[in-house]
Structures are given as C-alpha cells and as structure tokens.
Amino acid sequence: xxxxETQTExxxxxxxxxxxxxxxxxxxxxxxxxxxxxxxxxxxxxAFGLGITEPVTSPTFTILSxxxxxxxxxxxxxxxxxxxxxxxxxxxxxxxxxxxGITVVEWSELVEELIPPSAVRIRIEKDLEKGFDYxxxxxxxxxxxxxTVHAV
Numbered sequence: 001x002x003x004x005e006t007q008t009e010x011x012x013x014x015x016x017x018x019x020x021x022x023x024x025x026x027x028x029x030x031x032x033x034x035x036x037x038x039x040x041x042x043x044x045x046x047a048f049g050l051g052i053t054e055p056v057t058s059p060t061f062t063i064l065s066x067x068x069x070x071x072x073x074x075x076x077x078x079x080x081x082x083x084x085x086x087x088x089x090x091x092x093x094x095x096x097x098x099x100x101g102i103t104v105v106e107w108s109e110l111v112e113e114l115i116p117p118s119a120v121r122i123r124i125e126k127d128l129e130k131g132f133d134y135x136x137x138x139x140x141x142x143x144x145x146x147x148t149v150h151a152v
Contacts, residue, residue, distance in 0.1 A: 004137040012038045012124075012135050013045035020049025025072055025100045030108035030115055033124035038135050039106045042124065046104065047074055058106070064091055073101030080107045088114055117141075 006012040019029070023046070031039040040058045047056045050070030057065070058078050067074040075096035082088065088111055096103050097116065108115050115121075121140035128134075 001141075002139040004139070006038075006133075006135045006137065007131065008133045009038070009041055012041045012133075012137075013048070015137060016042040016045025016047075017049035018045075020046045020071075020102075023050070023072065023102050025102075026098065028097060028103045028105065028116060028119040030119050030121045031104060031106045031124065032109055032122070034126065037124045037126050039124055042122075042137075043074075043076055043104050043106070046102070047076075050074055050102070063087070064096070066096075068101075073099070075099065075101050075103045076106075077104065078106040079110050082110055085111060085113065 004015060006015055019042075029046075031042060033039055040056070044056045047067060047070065050067075050072055052067045052070040052074060054067060054069065056067065056076065061081070063077060063079060063082065065076045067076070077093070077096070079088070093114060097114070105111070105115065105119075108119075108121070123138040123140065125136045125138070126134065127136060
C-alpha cells in the first residue's frame with residue numbers, strides 16, 4: 001500500500017498524468033471514493049498523459065466512454081448507476097477489461113466480482129481539515145506500480 005497526497009485539483013490531475021506515463025496495455029485501474037473526491041479529475045489527467053485531447057467527462061449515464069486517439073486506448077467505466085451486474089455483460093465489459101488499452105473503473109466496489117486480482121486499486125479521499133482540495137490517494141495492491149509512477 002502506498003499513500004500519496006495532493007493539495008490541489010491540478011496535482012490530482014498531474015498524478016493521473018504520471019500514471020499514464022507508466023501505464024501499459026491491459027492495465028486496469030479501479031477508482032473508488034465518495035462523490036466529488038476527484039476520480040474523474042484523476043482520469044482526465046490519465047487521458048491527457050496518454051495524449052487524448054478529446055474532452056473527458058464522467059460517463060455516469062452511459063456507463064462507458066471509449067477514447068482511442070492516445071498512445072493507448074482508454075476505456076472509462078463509471079458503474080455508479082449499474083442496477084444489476086448483468087448490465088456489465090450486456091456492455092461486453094470483457095472486451096475492454098482484457099483488451100489492448102487501459103481500463104478505468106469508477107465505483108468498482110459495485111462490480112467487485114468482475115475486477116481481476118491484477119487491477120491496481122486506488123482509493124481517493126477528501127479530508128476537509130487539510131483543505132478543500134486536499135486528496136489522500138491510496139494505492140492498495142499495486143505490486144510496485146506506485147514506485148514506477150513516483151519515479152516518472
């Protein structure tokens with residue numbers, strides 16, 4: 001487990017960008033945390049780091065957004081509104097989870113049974129006592145990936 005801290009939205013964005021530089025095909029990142037904690041800001045930084053210039057928004061109502069113009073494709077899931085795990089099968093989630101791009105799953109705890117053990121699990125939390133834009137980013141099971149990101 002590794003804990004990183006960001007003090008501003010720009011730093012959270014930059015952390016996502018650093019992850020992109022160390023990312024590889026088939027990588028799955030899970031992003032969990034409360035509403036407004038910075039999951040989409042992190043994903044925007046990741047997309048920017050991959051060279052994606054198209055606007056990245058939370059795919060809350062579409063569940064999945066696909067961006068293919070960067071160094072690697074980005075498959076951005078927001079499963080907050082998933083009512084039944086069967087919806088993930090209907091979307092064809094396996095094509096993305098096990099494809100050649102990077103998959104980001106926001107609210108992954110809602111589809112926990114589908115997340116492979118190799119996923120890099122990230123929890124983003126606010127702490128208002130440390131400031132409105134402060135975020136604690138905990139990388140749970142990354143097999144040294146956070147050290148690679150830190151070195152970038």
